[in-house]
Amino acid sequence: MQLRAQRDQREKRERRAAGRTRLLVCAAVVPAVLVAAGCSSDSGSDDAKDKAAKESAASESASPSPTVQAAAYGKLPEPCSVLAKKSLKDLVPKADSGKEGGSNDTATRAGCSWDSLDDNGVDGSQFRWLSVSMLRFESDATRGAGDKLAHDNFQKQLQDAQATKDAKSLKTEQVEGTGDEASVVRYELKKKEGTFKQQTVVARVENVVVTLDYNGAGLAGEKAPDADDMVKDAQKAAKEAVAAVTKANGPAEGGGGASSGSPAPSDAGSESASASASKSS
Structure with missing residues (x-):
């Protein structure tokens, strides 16, 4: 056990x-x-x-990448043909022909100028100088729509004209019936040859800015031109130039002349009023 x-x-x-x-x-x-x-x-x-x-x-x-609305206008008119012969006869009566400005891309930047000297001998002479410049802006995905870029340049052109050195009696007025927006800057500029009456009309139609400079002076004792008459002539000519831009783009051309995303001009700008006045000296 x-x-x-x-x-x-x-x-x-x-x-x-x-x-x-x-x-x-x-x-x-x-x-x-x-x-x-x-x-x-x-x-x-x-x-x-x-x-x-x-x-x-x-x-x-x-x-998808950001897109902007395509610019309305895709071309510019031939610059020396934006004004009718009759208009040129009234503005620059002694001008033989226009001088087209140099441009690497006339579809984006174009201009033409005329000068006239009506020499009356010992009674003096009448001088006139006219310039039309056009800038077209394409829509850009980074910078914005063409008409906005054109508006910004429109403002810059006005500021340049208003900042002309030694300008006297300077006035800025809106211009009706010319494109989408337009203004005229007028002033006097005294030079050794005489007192020049300067008018600069800046207008925007869609994505194009038109700048028209018109100045004149009575030289060698000739009576100075009437500033009010010159302003009216400049406004009329600017309206005609804007109409030429619209006509060049026509119904079939408008509303898509430039594709969104295309680069806009990097150095947009035209001759300032001070430059035009200096050319008249």
């Missing part, structure tokens, strides 16, 4: 020892499983992030 009892106790101890061994093995296995699961989870998270980043980049690349 005693031997059997001892054997039973020994078997119980062996079973308890075997149980403890299994617990230790399982305890060692569990952290390894957890580590493996953790690594697997992190890898999946990184893959998801990479996939999301790639999808986001693909979405951005597929997004």
Whole structure:
């Protein structure tokens, strides 16, 4: 009996020892499983992030670029033909022909000038100088619509005329019925040859800016021209030049003459009134 009892106790101890061994093995296995699961989870998270980043980049690349409305006018008229022969006869009666300005792109920038000297000998002479310049702006996805760019240049042209050095009796007035917006800057400029009466009309029609400079003087004792008459003549001529721009683009040409995204002129500008007055000296 005693031997059997001892054997039973020994078997119980062996079973308890075997149980403890299994617990230790399982305890060692569990952290390894957890580590493996953790690594697997992190890898999946990184893959998801990479996939999301790639999808986001693909979405951005597929997004359309910003666009602006195409400019209305795609061309400019021949600059020395914007005024009728009768108009030129009234403005610059002794002018033989116009002198076209130099331009690398006459579809974007063009101009023409005329000068007239009516020499009356000992009674003096009448001098007149006329210039028409045109700038066309194309719509640009970065800089904006053509008509907006033209409006900005319209404002700049007015400011340039108003800033003419030594200008006297300077006035700025709006001009009605000429394009989408127009103003005239008038003043006197005294030079050694005489007092020049200067009129600068700046007008915008759609995406084109037209600047007309007209000045005159009575030389060698001749009576100075009437400034009010010269302003009226300049306004009439500017209206005619604007109409020539519209006619050149016609119904079939307007509303899409320039494509959006095309570069606009980088150095938009025309001769200022001070430059025109200096040419008349």
